[in-house]
Amino acid sequence: MNESQKAPRGRSREATRAKLLGAAAEVFAEVGLGEASVERICERAGFTRGAFYSNFASKDEMFLELATVVARERVSAVRARIDELAIDCDVPDVTVIIRALDVVGDDRASTMLMNEISIHAMRDADFAAAYSAQIDEVTGEVVQLIDEITQSRGIRLRLSSVDAARIIMGVWGDISSRAAIAGLNAEAMAEQRTRELGQIVDLLLDR
Known part of the structure; x- marks a missing residue:
């Protein structure tokens, strides 16, 4: 098989995996990990069980x-927003932090998914280790965001940027969960998150 034949097959496999992950x-x-059968995932994606097991050894x-894909997307989104806001000096200190975080999962489905991932991590030690590393990576990006904002604008915090x-991430998760439980849409969730996060960030600034 020549290289030109291998490339389309590789892209096809990547597309299949992406579609299966999206369906998953x-x-x-919607139903949690326990009720999410391989058959249900394959039906949603439009593939057979064979397609599933040629890409993944198991549901876990x-x-x-x-979880890895979601974490990487979050990190990339926050990093892109940091770069975008770095040149906007007219945005208030509190607002710029909130706007950077608001790219991270802004709807009910995303919130439910991340809660499901967290619950699974609590039950599975191997999964927990990998997921903890992802959490640290995302937190590191937020720490960098805070450091860049405080240094560039000459402001101080009442505690370390890590704390x-x-x-901020803990409050953000709690707000998103409560908004999802209340059945709020993405716009209403964003409004609530902006209001409550603004209050927290304002308390963290040493004025």
């Missing part, structure tokens, strides 16, 4: 890869 994200968020392996990042 929807099903996991798929779940871990999905501030953990508080």
